[in-house]
Amino acid sequence: MLNKPIEKSVLDGILKEMDISDISNATIRQCVAIANKLEALCGEEFIHLEIGVPGIPACPVGVEAQKRALDNNIAHEYPPVGGIPVLKKSASKFLKAYADIDIDAECIVPTVGSMQGSFNLILECSQLDPKKDTILFINPGFPPNMGQAKVLGIRSESFDIYNYRADKLRPKLEEYLSTGRIAAILYSNPNNPAWICLNEDELKTIGELATKYDTIVLEDLAYFCMDFRTDLSKRGEAPFQPTVARYTDNYIIMLSASKIFSYAGERIAVVAFSNKLFRREYPELRRRYKIGRMGDNYILTYLYVASSGVSHSAQYAYAALLEGAAEGKIDFISEMVKYGKRAHKSKEIFEKNGFHIVYDKDLDKKVGDGFFYTIGYKNFSCSELITGLLRCGITAITLNTTGSLQNGIRACVSRLSTDEQFEALDKRLAMFAALYENA
Amino acid sequence: MLNKPIEKSVLDGILKEMDISDISNATIRQCVAIANKLEALCGEEFIHLEIGVPGIPACPVGVEAQKRALDNNIAHEYPPVGGIPVLKKSASKFLKAYADIDIDAECIVPTVGSMQGSFNLILECSQLDPKKDTILFINPGFPPNMGQAKVLGIRSESFDIYNYRADKLRPKLEEYLSTGRIAAILYSNPNNPAWICLNEDELKTIGELATKYDTIVLEDLAYFCMDFRTDLSKRGEAPFQPTVARYTDNYIIMLSASKIFSYAGERIAVVAFSNKLFRREYPELRRRYKIGRMGDNYILTYLYVASSGVSHSAQYAYAALLEGAAEGKIDFISEMVKYGKRAHKSKEIFEKNGFHIVYDKDLDKKVGDGFFYTIGYKNFSCSELITGLLRCGITAITLNTTGSLQNGIRACVSRLSTDEQFEALDKRLAMFAALYENA
Numbered sequence: 001m002l003n004k005p006i007e008k009s010v011l012d013g014i015l016k017e018m019d020i021s022d023i024s025n026a027t028i029r030q031c032v033a034i035a036n037k038l039e040a041l042c043g044e045e046f047i048h049l050e051i052g053v054p055g056i057p058a059c060p061v062g063v064e065a066q067k068r069a070l071d072n073n074i075a076h077e078y079p080p081v082g083g084i085p086v087l088k089k090s091a092s093k094f095l096k097a098y099a100d101i102d103i104d105a106e107c108i109v110p111t112v113g114s115m116q117g118s119f120n121l122i123l124e125c126s127q128l129d130p131k132k133d134t135i136l137f138i139n140p141g142f143p144p145n146m147g148q149a150k151v152l153g154i155r156s157e158s159f160d161i162y163n164y165r166a167d168k169l170r171p172k173l174e175e176y177l178s179t180g181r182i183a184a185i186l187y188s189n190p191n192n193p194a195w196i197c198l199n200e201d202e203l204k205t206i207g208e209l210a211t212k213y214d215t216i217v218l219e220d221l222a223y224f225c226m227d228f229r230t231d232l233s234k235r236g237e238a239p240f241q242p243t244v245a246r247y248t249d250n251y252i253i254m255l256s257a258s259k260i261f262s263y264a265g266e267r268i269a270v271v272a273f274s275n276k277l278f279r280r281e282y283p284e285l286r287r288r289y290k291i292g293r294m295g296d297n298y299i300l301t302y303l304y305v306a307s308s309g310v311s312h313s314a315q316y317a318y319a320a321l322l323e324g325a326a327e328g329k330i331d332f333i334s335e336m337v338k339y340g341k342r343a344h345k346s347k348e349i350f351e352k353n354g355f356h357i358v359y360d361k362d363l364d365k366k367v368g369d370g371f372f373y374t375i376g377y378k379n380f381s382c383s384e385l386i387t388g389l390l391r392c393g394i395t396a397i398t399l400n401t402t403g404s405l406q407n408g409i410r411a412c413v414s415r416l417s418t419d420e421q422f423e424a425l426d427k428r429l430a431m432f433a434a435l436y437e438n439a
Numbered sequence: 440m441l442n443k444p445i446e447k448s449v450l451d452g453i454l455k456e457m458d459i460s461d462i463s464n465a466t467i468r469q470c471v472a473i474a475n476k477l478e479a480l481c482g483e484e485f486i487h488l489e490i491g492v493p494g495i496p497a498c499p500v501g502v503e504a505q506k507r508a509l510d511n512n513i514a515h516e517y518p519p520v521g522g523i524p525v526l527k528k529s530a531s532k533f534l535k536a537y538a539d540i541d542i543d544a545e546c547i548v549p550t551v552g553s554m555q556g557s558f559n560l561i562l563e564c565s566q567l568d569p570k571k572d573t574i575l576f577i578n579p580g581f582p583p584n585m586g587q588a589k590v591l592g593i594r595s596e597s598f599d600i601y602n603y604r605a606d607k608l609r610p611k612l613e614e615y616l617s618t619g620r621i622a623a624i625l626y627s628n629p630n631n632p633a634w635i636c637l638n639e640d641e642l643k644t645i646g647e648l649a650t651k652y653d654t655i656v657l658e659d660l661a662y663f664c665m666d667f668r669t670d671l672s673k674r675g676e677a678p679f680q681p682t683v684a685r686y687t688d689n690y691i692i693m694l695s696a697s698k699i700f701s702y703a704g705e706r707i708a709v710v711a712f713s714n715k716l717f718r719r720e721y722p723e724l725r726r727r728y729k730i731g732r733m734g735d736n737y738i739l740t741y742l743y744v745a746s747s748g749v750s751h752s753a754q755y756a757y758a759a760l761l762e763g764a765a766e767g768k769i770d771f772i773s774e775m776v777k778y779g780k781r782a783h784k785s786k787e788i789f790e791k792n793g794f795h796i797v798y799d800k801d802l803d804k805k806v807g808d809g810f811f812y813t814i815g816y817k818n819f820s821c822s823e824l825i826t827g828l829l830r831c832g833i834t835a836i837t838l839n840t841t842g843s844l845q846n847g848i849r850a851c852v853s854r855l856s857t858d859e860q861f862e863a864l865d866k867r868l869a870m871f872a873a874l875y876e877n878a
Contacts, residue, residue: 025729029520029739058514066514066752067506075497075505075756076701081468112551112706112746119745123590148744150727151562152591262515265751267551288589290464300468305587306558307551311750312704313505317514 001043004428005391005435010041023390024383024398027143031386035395042393047425048415049396052192052371054262055414056338061330062263065320069313079312082299083110083270087315090323091255091270097235097326098225101245103253107278109299110310110318114222114254114269118186119148120302121218121252121271124294125184126154128282132215136176138187139403140194140359140374140410142220145186146403157182160405161196166363170205177213185210188220189242190227193402193410194359195343195370197227200242207247216277217244217251224260225333228340229368233333235326249276259371260332261321266314271298342413343369345422350375350411353429358399358408374399376408377432378439385409388436392428440482443867444830444874449480462829463822463837466582474834481832486864487854488835491631491810493701494853495777500769501702504759508752518751521738522549522709526754529762530694530709536674536765537664540684542692546717548738549749549757553661553693553708557625558587559741560657560691560710563733564623565593567721571622571654575615578842579798579813579849581631581659585842596621599844600635605802609644616652624649627659628681629666632841632849633798634782634809636666639681646686655716656683656690663699664772667779668807672772674765688715698810699771700760705753710737781852782808784861789814789850792868797838797847813838815847816871817878824848827875831867 002010014037020026026034031050039046082088088105095101095108111117122135122145135149137158149156157176164172176182185206190197198206210217225232225241232241245251253272258264278295286292289301303309324330347357347369358374360367367373375396377385382398386409389396396409416422441449453476459465465473470489478485521527527544534540550556561574561584574588576597588595596615603611615621624645629636637645649656664671664680671680684690692711697703717734725731728740742748763769786796786808797813799806806812814835816824821837825848828835835848855861 027739029743053517054515056515057512063509063514067509070502070506073496075502075704076493076495077704078492078697079704079706112555112749115744116551116746144744144747147740151741151744258517265514265516265518267518267746267748267750300466301586302590304468305554305583305590307555307706307746308583309706310551311706311753313752314750 002041004042004393005431006038006042008387008391011038011387011390014038022383023386024381024400027401028397031395031397034390038390044393047394047421047428049394049411051415052412053414054259054264055417056262056335058263058265059261059321059330059332061324062261062317062321066266066313066317069316074312077312079309079315081304081309083108084315084319087270087319087322090319090326091272093326094322095253095255095272098232098241099243099245100240101243103272104275107273107275107295109271109303110315111269111271111303112307112310113258113267114220114256115144116306117254117269117271118145118218118220120298120306122148122154122184123152124298124302125216127284127288128183129284131180132183134181134183136182136185137403138185140191140399141186141403142188142192143401158403160403162359162404162406166202169202170209173206173209177209177215182213182215184216184218186218186220188222190223190368190370192222193372193399194374195367195372196359197362197368198242199362203242203244204247207244207251210244210248210250215250217248218254219244219251220254222254222256222259223371224255226336226370227368228337228370229365233331235328245274249274252277257318257321260336263317263321266311266317268310268314268318270318339371339413340369342416343371343373346411346413346416346425347373349422349426349429353426353433355429358406371414372410372412374408375411376406379407380439381407382409388432392432392435394425394428441480443481443832444870445477445481447826447830450477450826450829453477461822462825463820463839466840467836470834470836473829477829483832486833486860486867488833488850490854491851492853493698493703494856495701495774497702497704498700498760498769498771500763501700501756501760505705505752505756508755513751516751518748518754520743520748522547523754523758526709526758526761529758529765530711532765533761534692534711537671537680538682538684539679540682542711543714546712546714546734548710548742549754550708550710550742551746551749552697552706553659553695554583555745556693556708556710557584557657557659559737559745561587561593561623562591563737563741564655566723566727567622568723570619573620573622575621575624576842577624577626579630579633579838580625580842581627582840584625597842599842601798601843601845605641608641609648612645612648616648616654621652621654623655623657625657625659627661629662629807629809631661632811632838633813634806634811635798636801636807637681638801642681642683643686646683646690649683649687649689654689656687657693658683658690659693661693661695661698662810663694665698665775665809666807667776667809668804672770674767684713688713691716696757696760699775702756702760705750705756707749707753707757709757778810778852779808781855782810782812785850785852785855785864786812788861788865788868792865792872794868797845810853811849811851813847814850815845818846819878820846821848827871831871831874833864833867
């Protein structure tokens with residue numbers, strides 16, 4: 001069995017064997033695989049900060065509703081591609097209760113995770129107008145979203161928001177939008193990987209420009225109400241989950257069940273179109289598909305051929321979860337606060353050992369404690385940092401895979417829960433610091 | 440309330456209101472909607488022959504396994520994108536038992552229905568080699584498959600196999616393959632909509648040409664073992680389900696749970712690559728995605744960004760179903776025979792009233808009784824036939840939407856089960872015959 005720190009030559013051998021020429025470009029799944037190989041050599045588990053698996057059991061209300069649906073013999077019946085009415089209605093109610101926005105049930109459509117949601121939104125947005133052929137990613141972001149554009153052969157642009165917060169956001173966005181080529185802007189808020197949160201002013205800027213340049217905002221709210229610095233738990237009372245929906249009609253929200261209800265396994269989310277956008281007629285869509293409205297095409301043209309709908313039983317699960325939360329019977333936010341505590345504790349351990357938070361501020365406020373955070377060490381490059389962490393028994397993903405220009409890694413706290421893990425983290429980070437003391 | 444036959448002007452009004460300029464181009468969902476409007480006006484249910492909803496309850500072994508998986512707390516855990524091992528293994532065993540083909544578990548991957556399977560296969564096949572940019576559909580076929588190429592902007596070709604059976608198939612295929620542009624050939628067998636079955640000689644031709652021109656065959660076996668003219672129910676004993684897999688290594692099979700186990704609601708299928716193709720290295724894929732093997736890309740590049748995998752609990756359901764059938768504990772074929780009986784009875788009613796089967800033969804053999812069949816009336820066009828049927832209270836889809844060049848409709852027997860329905864069918868077809876007696 002090998003001892004830590006693992007010799008660099010051992011790691012290099014594994015990378016060669018796995019055909020990975022640059023470790024800073026490794027995908028999440030590759031990072032998992034590298035760690036698994038090193039674990040086998042060391043005979044000891046790694047600290048896994050790379051993958052965002054929900055570290056909390058699925059909300060039981062969902063499991064019960066799903067089993068009930070199966071008992072009611074829905075497994076043989078194709079789900080309506082536009083979604084079962086009870087899910088559409090409860091999502092509308094949930095968004096009103098916690099985000100204070102009004103979206104008709106008709107305009108809300110289930111998808112096989114937000115992954116399927118964004119895939120088909122990117123595709124549809126790129127076909128609305130021949131002049132608008134580009135998707136703009138506000139980065140850092142979730143790497144597979146950029147992968148979607150690549151797989152589909154759709155042009156994309158991106159920038160790292162690090163130096164463009166507050167007043168600097170408007171001129172930066174206009175640089176791209178003024179070309180007339182931006183079909184859609186995609187970002188997540190709270191942000192994966194950096195957990196920065198765009199504030200209402202920044203969202204207002206995005207919304208106003210989306211209207212001005214007739215661009216669609218694809219807002220991924222996977223971490224809905226998880227900015228724990230503010231108490232967003234009171235239904236129908238301010239403060240609400242921040243959203244661009246307040247500032248433009250050109251918005252589409254993706255709301256996944258994976259994180260807020262720990263329901264990742266069943267692959268379910270909803271896509272909520274603004275009422276106006278759902279019903280908007282696009283001549284180019286009508287020419288190509290003989291259906292003109294954006295929402296009808298999303299359902300009948302794109303989702304129909306992508307998978308003919310979403311697991312019928314999982315739709316009942318998500319309906320029950322959203323309804324329960326909208327009625328105040330499920331306190332989903334206090335469950336999620338566990339992640340915030342883990343983040344707080346593990347950040348302290350990183351900082352104690354000489355590391356720093358990369359995306360550290362929302363303007364003047366310290367970034368919140370949530371599902372993810374970003375870590376740097378001195379002026380180490382992404383590649384140096386991840387190499388050192390792997391040698392000491394810690395795995396994560398590098399920031400450059402997220403479209404960030406900063407040096408660092410993304411740490412996800414979902415699999416960090418026991419005292420032993422926190423102690424091991426501390427010990428291994430101290431080992432890292434000793435190893436690179438004179439760097 | 441209106442009486443039947445409904446006046447043509449009433450139907451025309453509905454089409455106008457629904458913005459359908461040519462009824463023979465109406466999609467399945469539009470046919471459902473037209474029928475629903477007419478039903479409301481008549482106060483009487485239509486005979487629904489348009490949509491292929493499984494008309495048999497889901498196989499209970501699947502429902503139990505899925506509920507057990509949910510009880511075991513898998514709803515919070517992302518499924519492996521490549522599929523859970525037990526599903527991969529049982530699918531391999533099932534294909535060996537009933538089709539006598541050897542595919543390693545590794546090479547079998549679950550998808551959100553065969554719809555997601557074919558969507559991503561069409562996409563990947565179109566990116567393997569810049570010279571091979573076209574998908575060839577052997578028609579008649581399932582309209583959404585052609586829709587997938589259209590949505591993705593991928594070039595496609597197709598021909599109606601009606602005049603190209605047996606010896607005429609080879610030269611017809613070579614016409615397309617010799618261009619060097621065909622990336623993949625897609626067909627279903629038994630065929631949706633015509634229920635014709637390619638025989639071993641025809642499959643051999645397809646397989647040999649796929650090898651010769653290095654084209655991939657995408658074989659949709661949604662109606663696996665449902666050619667009831669032959670007893671395919673004996674595990675490990677000939678005769679087996681016919682498949683191109685015996686004649687080329689360039690094959691990929693799609694096997695849906697929707698029909699054979701009546702599990703359509705949960706949206707699950709598997710895609711089974713030939714061992715050789717799964718592991719084949721494509722330089723163009725490596726250049727674009729830094730991953731070379733076809734199977735690895737299917738999972739890590741395409742399915743990952745399409746939906747990050749398939750409902751975790753439904754994977755357990757399908758695993759139990761395939762395992763049960765492979766072990767001979769689930770007699771899935773005798774369940775399906777119900778469809779054959781419905782087809783037989785309803786075809787007799789059509790023929791008694793002067794209609795005929797359009798795709799009537801597999802070479803010298805009469806086409807089998809299964810899930811679908813095709814119906815014509817004198818020399819009526821698709822449009823005339825569907826108009827007349829709708830006026831008399833029957834709905835179906837026209838053959839021209841399936842890429843067929845023949846006049847007629849597709850009839851699906853899944854929703855036809857009660858004596859009252861068969862009696863109503865007879866009465867309404869007699870009404871049709873009386874209405875057009877002098878046509």
